[in-house]
Amino acid sequence: MILATHLGKRYGAKVAVDDLSFEVRPGMVTGFLGPNGAGKSTTMRLMLDLDRGAGETLFDGRRFDTLRQPLREIGAVLEARAVHPTRTARNHLRMLAAGSGIPASRVDEVLEFVGIADVARRKPKGFSLGMAQRLGLAQALLGDPGTLILDEPANGLDPHGIHWLRDVLRALAAEGRTVFVSSHLLSEMSLMADELVVVGRGRMIYQGKVEGFVSEFTRSTVLVRSPQASALADALRALDGVSVEPAGDDALRVAGADAVTIGDVAFDNGVRLHELATTTASLEAAFMTATGDAEEYVAVPRG
Numbered sequence: 001m002i003l004a005t006h007l008g009k010r011y012g013a014k015v016a017v018d019d020l021s022f023e024v025r026p027g028m029v030t031g032f033l034g035p036n037g038a039g040k041s042t043t044m045r046l047m048l049d050l051d052r053g054a055g056e057t058l059f060d061g062r063r064f065d066t067l068r069q070p071l072r073e074i075g076a077v078l079e080a081r082a083v084h085p086t087r088t089a090r091n092h093l094r095m096l097a098a099g100s101g102i103p104a105s106r107v108d109e110v111l112e113f114v115g116i117a118d119v120a121r122r123k124p125k126g127f128s129l130g131m132a133q134r135l136g137l138a139q140a141l142l143g144d145p146g147t148l149i150l151d152e153p154a155n156g157l158d159p160h161g162i163h164w165l166r167d168v169l170r171a172l173a174a175e176g177r178t179v180f181v182s183s184h185l186l187s188e189m190s191l192m193a194d195e196l197v198v199v200g201r202g203r204m205i206y207q208g209k210v211e212g213f214v215s216e217f218t219r220s221t222v223l224v225r226s227p228q229a230s231a232l233a234d235a236l237r238a239l240d241g242v243s244v245e246p247a248g249d250d251a252l253r254v255a256g257a258d259a260v261t262i263g264d265v266a267f268d269n270g271v272r273l274h275e276l277a278t279t280t281a282s283l284e285a286a287f288m289t290a291t292g293d294a295e296e297y298v299a300v301p302r303g
């Protein structure tokens with residue numbers, strides 16, 4: 001269990017992390033989600049005492065600087081490329097293992113586990129980002145820690161690699177570990193995470209289940225097709241909190257009423273229906289709504 005309270009960090013006048021408090025529970029994957037520049041990496045550095053700032057993070061009730069063998073308790077990868085470029089992958093891990101009293105046999109075990117055993121005698125300098133990510137994960141798993149903190153581990157992985165990562169993280173969580181993983185891509189997180197901590201401009205936007213995030217930040221709408229669309233639109237607009245938009249020929253997009261209500265209103269008004277379809281808003285839409293005004297770098301459409 002990780003308990004982060006009142007984390008804060010400024011760079012001059014810029015507030016990178018603004019009074020963030022959250023908990024990360026064991027036995028599940030918690031996604032740390034936010035647009036680029038939202039403060040995810042800074043938060044993770046604060047949690048691991050790699051940066052100075054406000055607040056406190058407790059790992060099973062203990063501060064990072066009091067852990068006797070951090071590698072055996074917390075596996076962290078904040079920068080996939082932060083390995084010695086010219087030492088072989090295997091030797092890099094062997095040195096780390098030796099420093100923490102971890103047997104050398106564990107190195108081959110984790111290299112095998114992350115699927116890079118065949119390149120273990122190569123230098124990471126020539127690794128693709130995907131391979132570097134796998135090496136980072138191998139390093140994090142070296143001490144068989146109960147907690148994993150990974151910054152954008154899916155970055156550079158192909159779709160096959162992302163599925164692999166999801167399975168690995170879920171399996172590690174299912175063993176009772178605490179897994180905290182950041183990403184700026186909601187689609188990725190929705191595949192991997194059970195719970196979300198969503199931030200924008202350093203501030204907390206949401207903490208809870210992935211599904212809860214969708215229902216809190218999106219509204220489902222219902223598409224209705226009827227040869228008497230305008231009569232139905234009038235009847236629906238008479239209801240409290242219902243909005244109706246035309247959606248092409250003989251069709252309406254209704255928000256604020258579910259399919260059951262719309263069907264009943266149609267029946268009561270003698271309106272014939274040809275289609276009644278609920279559209280559940282996507283996770284991506286929820287993310288845009290939640291972080292829309294918190295977006296640090298808004299993409300400008302070309303053209």
Ligand SMILES: Nc1ncnc2c1ncn2[C@@H]1O[C@H](COP(=O)(O)OP(=O)(O)OP(=O)(O)O)[C@@H](O)[C@H]1O
Pocket residue numbers: 011014015016034035036037038039040041042043184296
């Ligand atoms: N060393 C630094 N000096 C000044 N500003 C910084 C520094 N590091 C980060 N920042 C700023 O703090 C904010 C948060 O950055 P951070 O890297 O934590 O965000 P992030 O959510 O991890 O983004 P990304 O997904 O792009 O890595 C950004 O506005 C960034 O420009």
